[in-house]
Amino acid sequence: MLTFKQIEAAYWISKLGSFHAAAKRLNTTQSTVSKRIAELEKYLSIEIFDRSNKTTQLTIKGRELIDDFVQMLDLQQNVVRRVGSDVSYAGRFRFGVTEMVALTWLPALIAEIKHLYPDIILEPKIDLTINLRQQMVTHRLDMVICPAPKSDNAFPTVQLDFLExxxxxxxxxxxxxxxxxxxxxxxxxxxxxxxxxxxxxxxxxxxxxxxxxxxxxxxxxxxxxxxxxxxxxxxxxxxxxxxxxxxxxxxxxxxxxxxNLVLPPLAYLAVHRNDAVSRRIAELAREACDFGLPRWRRQDEPAPSPPRAR
Incomplete structure (x- = not known):
C-alpha cells in the first residue's frame, strides 16, 4: 500500500541527499526511512534510488516520479490547510522573496511565522521576481514577496510597503x-x-x-x-x-x-494561495515588512541572542 510517509521519505532523501539527513529531518531513525523506501520501491516495482555510489542519487525512474511525489504532498497539505486548524499546521510552506527582503526583514518574518506555527517546515527561496512568480504559477511556491507587476488577478495579494x-x-x-x-x-x-x-x-x-x-x-x-x-x-x-x-x-x-530622473518607489506585495495558512502568513509579512537596516545592524540595537536549546 502506498503511504504519504513513504512519499515524504523519498522527497526528503532526494532533497537532502542521504537517508541519514532525511531521517534527521523527519525526526525518525535511518532504518525506518530505509524501510519506507523499500516498501515504496516494492509497491511500485522499481528502484527509486541508486545506492551503488557513496552519495544517494535518484534513478532515471526516480527522477520521473519525484515531481509527482511533490504534487501529492502538496495536495495532502492543501487539504490539511483547508479543513484543519491553521494554528496547528505542521506541514511545509514554501515561499519566495527578493534579495532586498532577504537582506532586511526575512529573519523577522521567519521568527514571526515560527512563533505562530512552531512545527511548520519553512522553505524560503531567494530569486528574481520573474522566476519566483513563474514558480508560484506552477505551484512550486505557496507565497511570493516581490514588487507588484502592473496587473495580477491570478492570486490573492496583500499590499506591503514601498521600496525607495x-x-x-x-x-x-x-x-x-x-x-x-x-x-x-x-x-x-x-x-x-x-x-x-x-x-x-x-x-x-x-x-x-x-x-x-x-x-x-x-x-x-x-x-x-x-x-x-x-x-x-x-x-x-x-x-x-x-x-x-x-x-x-x-x-x-x-x-x-x-x-532630473527619479523613479517611483517599488510597491511590494505578498502574493499567496487562497488558504488559511497562506493568508495568515501574508498578513505576518505585512506586519514584518521594513526595508531599513535590520535592527541588529543598527548601532543603537543589540545583536540578537542565539535561540536557547529546548
Whole structure:
C-alpha cells in the first residue's frame, strides 16, 4: 500500500541527499526511512534510488516520479490547510522573496511565522521576481514577496510597503552631493544595474528610453551588495535602495546623486494561495515588512541572542 510517509521519505532523501539527513529531518531513525523506501520501491516495482555510489542519487525512474511525489504532498497539505486548524499546521510552506527582503526583514518574518506555527517546515527561496512568480504559477511556491507587476488577478495579494531607491556613486566621481546632475551626464558613466529580468532593471531602462537615452556602458549583476561594492570602488553609477545602503553613505563609500530622473518607489506585495495558512502568513509579512537596516545592524540595537536549546 502506498503511504504519504513513504512519499515524504523519498522527497526528503532526494532533497537532502542521504537517508541519514532525511531521517534527521523527519525526526525518525535511518532504518525506518530505509524501510519506507523499500516498501515504496516494492509497491511500485522499481528502484527509486541508486545506492551503488557513496552519495544517494535518484534513478532515471526516480527522477520521473519525484515531481509527482511533490504534487501529492502538496495536495495532502492543501487539504490539511483547508479543513484543519491553521494554528496547528505542521506541514511545509514554501515561499519566495527578493534579495532586498532577504537582506532586511526575512529573519523577522521567519521568527514571526515560527512563533505562530512552531512545527511548520519553512522553505524560503531567494530569486528574481520573474522566476519566483513563474514558480508560484506552477505551484512550486505557496507565497511570493516581490514588487507588484502592473496587473495580477491570478492570486490573492496583500499590499506591503514601498521600496525607495536613489542614484549613488563613489564621491570621487561627482564631487558635490548638492549639485543637480543631468541624467545625460550621469549616463556618461558606466551604469551598474540590477539583473536583467528584475523589475528594477526593467523600470530603469524604460524610464531612460522614455527620454531617449540608451546607456552606452551597462554592467548587470544579480546582487545588490555586489552593485554597492562596485559603485564604492568607483566603477560607475548605480540605483540602489536608500535605507539599506545608507550605511555606505555614512561611511563615505557612496554619495547620493541628485538628478532630473527619479523613479517611483517599488510597491511590494505578498502574493499567496487562497488558504488559511497562506493568508495568515501574508498578513505576518505585512506586519514584518521594513526595508531599513535590520535592527541588529543598527548601532543603537543589540545583536540578537542565539535561540536557547529546548
Amino acid at each position: 531607491s536613489e542614484w549613488m556613486c563613489n564621491p570621487a566621481l561627482i564631487r558635490s552631493s548638492r549639485e543637480i546632475v543631468s541624467i545625460e551626464r550621469l549616463m556618461e558613466l558606466p551604469l551598474l544595474t540590477y539583473a536583467e529580468g528584475s523589475l528594477l532593471h526593467l523600470n530603469l531602462l524604460q524610464a531612460l528610453a522614455a527620454i531617449g537615452i540608451k546607456p552606452a556602458n551597462t554592467i548587470t549583476c544579480n546582487s545588490m551588495i555586489a552593485l554597492a561594492e562596485m559603485a564604492s570602488a568607483g566603477l560607475g553609477i548605480t540605483y540602489l535602495p536608500t535605507a539599506y545602503f545608507s550605511s555606505y553613505q555614512e561611511e563615505g563609500y557612496l554619495r547620493p546623486v541628485r538628478t
